[in-house]
Amino acid sequence: xxQFDLPLEELxxxxxxxPAPADFDAFWQETLGEARAAPPVRAARPVPTxxxxxxxxxxxxxxxxxxxxxxxxxRPAGVTGALPAVVEYAGYGRGRGLPHERLTWVCxxxxxxxxxxxxxxxxxxxxxxxxxxxxxxxxxxRPVTQGILSPHDYYxxxxxxxxxxxxxxxxxLPGVDPARVAVAGNSQGGGLALAVAxxxxxxxAMLATAPFLCHIGRxxxxxxxxxxxxxxxxxxxxRDAEAPARHTLSYVDGVSFARxxxxxxxxxxxxxxxxxxxxxxxxAYHAYGTADRTMHTYPFxxxxxxxxxxxxxxxxxxxxxxxxxxxFDVDSR
Numbered sequence: 001x002x003q004f005d006l007p008l009e010e011l012x013x014x015x016x017x018x019p020a021p022a023d024f025d026a027f028w029q030e031t032l033g034e035a036r037a038a039p040p041v042r043a044a045r046p047v048p049t050x051x052x053x054x055x056x057x058x059x060x061x062x063x064x065x066x067x068x069x070x071x072x073x074x075r076p077a078g079v080t081g082a083l084p085a086v087v088e089y090a091g092y093g094r095g096r097g098l099p100h101e102r103l104t105w106v107c108x109x110x111x112x113x114x115x116x117x118x119x120x121x122x123x124x125x126x127x128x129x130x131x132x133x134x135x136x137x138x139x140x141x142r143p144v145t146q147g148i149l150s151p152h153d154y155y156x157x158x159x160x161x162x163x164x165x166x167x168x169x170x171x172x173l174p175g176v177d178p179a180r181v182a183v184a185g186n187s188q189g190g191g192l193a194l195a196v197a198x199x200x201x202x203x204x205a206m207l208a209t210a211p212f213l214c215h216i217g218r219x220x221x222x223x224x225x226x227x228x229x230x231x232x233x234x235x236x237x238x239r240d241a242e243a244p245a246r247h248t249l250s251y252v253d254g255v256s257f258a259r260x261x262x263x264x265x266x267x268x269x270x271x272x273x274x275x276x277x278x279x280x281x282x283x284a285y286h287a288y289g290t291a292d293r294t295m296h297t298y299p300f301x302x303x304x305x306x307x308x309x310x311x312x313x314x315x316x317x318x319x320x321x322x323x324x325x326x327x328f329d330v331d332s333r
Contacts, residue, residue, distance in 0.1 A: 005222070005277045008297060014279055015286035018215055020256035027151065027251055028199055031064075035161050038062040040168040044073065049099050053077050054106055056099045061169035063118065063162035070116040070129040071166060072099045074106040075175055079325045084180035084204065085111040085170045086318075087196075089163055089189035092143070092212060092227050095121025095128020105184070108315055109324030111176050115166040117188075118159060119143060134158060140234040144227040148234065149244045156213065156252040163192040164199050180204050180322055182263075184314070187276060187303065188212045188227070191254050194284055197265065198257030204322050206261060207314050208284075209268040210305050214254035215280040217246065225275045258284040265293035266317050268310045270301035 006014060021027070042060040049056050056074045063069035075083065086105040090096065096116035106112040119135055120143060121128025132146075137153035139145045147153030163183075171178035182205035183193040190211030197206035212227065219228045231249075235242050250256070258265075265288050269281040278297070285295050296313055298306045306313065 003272050005279045011278060011282045014282045016283050018253055018255035021250050024256060031161055032164055035064055035165055038066045040165055041172045042068060047099055051100055061165055063165045064158040067133060069162050070096060072096055072114045073173060074112045076106055076109055076325055082175060082177040083111040083325055084322045085176045087113045087166050087170050087183045089115055089185035089192035090117055091186055092188040093120055093123025094125040097126035104311060113166060113170040118162060142230045144230050145234045148248050151248045151251040154248050160195045163196050167196060167200055182322055186210055194254040195257045197261035197263050201262055203263035205318055206263045207266040210273055210276045210303055211254055211281055211284060212276050213252055215283040216249045216253050219277055219280045222277050223274050254284045255287045258287040259289055261289045264321055266314060267295040268305050270298045270305040272302045275303040
């Protein structure tokens with residue numbers, strides 16, 4: 001796919017007005033207040049992985065509505081003391097998979113929590129373990145359209161709440177410094193990281209690559225690729241649903257969350273990305289609520305962005321702001 005969105009010289013100044021509903025903050029305060037009525041961590045069970053350098057626990061924490069949400073929690077083996085932590089969110093259609101799949105952050109010396117996506121896990125990867133008991137509201141059958149006719153019923157109200165509660169959970173786990181927690185993700189995971197940065201004021205850092213759920217109104221009109229294309233497909237059948245759908249989506253737009261973020265932010269985008277168009281990521285970047293932010297662009301890449309090159313840039317950037325463990329003592333096990 002050739003570059004299809006705005007040229008870079010325009011993206012560097014692209015800061016559209018993306019209004020939030022008047023009750024945006026009250027909506028999320030109420031939602032999170034209800035979820036936080038329950039203690040965050042329900043269970044943490046060590047699991048064998050065959051990895052001598054990593055210790056892993058199967059964690060269950062209380063998400064939206066107190067629902068049990070699964071996660072993998074990992075720490076470098078043989079490292080004592082409280083570590084900074086990275087909470088990672090997975091992409092659309094993916095679950096938490098297997099505990100040995102995502103090792104970058106723990107191998108860099110961080111405690112690492114990988115949150116499962118409720119009701120997802122069947123599109124690619126190695127599955128998920130968290131059902132969504134609230135999936136019956138009117139709307140489409142895919143996550144991005146489930147409950148889309150009402151902000152209170154919408155799937156992403158639940159998933160964003162889970163993402164915030166994942167931060168609450170990692171802060172309650174032993175061996176984590178609760179004052180040094182970062183959030184990270186690609187695509188849907190990047191959208192969740194942005195949302196959490198806007199809802200949790202004391203994060204240490206936020207890293208979002210090719211973020212989904214940003215400047216949603218433009219994205220739906222610009223690309224037919226999934227997941228945005230699933231919204232268009234739903235509205236092509238339910239022709240009278242556009243107004244309530246747009247109203248619902250305004251409560252989960254990453255641009256509104258970005259305005260409220262205070263943690264240092266790291267962004268990346270491929271300029272040929274037809275899944276999460278680059279202009280939508282730049283809309284969130286320019287709205288981001290602190291001057292301590294950086295954007296990396298990859299002119300000849302699509303949704304994969306900078307891939308491993310970008311990961312190295314993330315490691316360098318986060319390491320300068322949130323130094324991790326430096327020594328690993330396997331013999332102490």
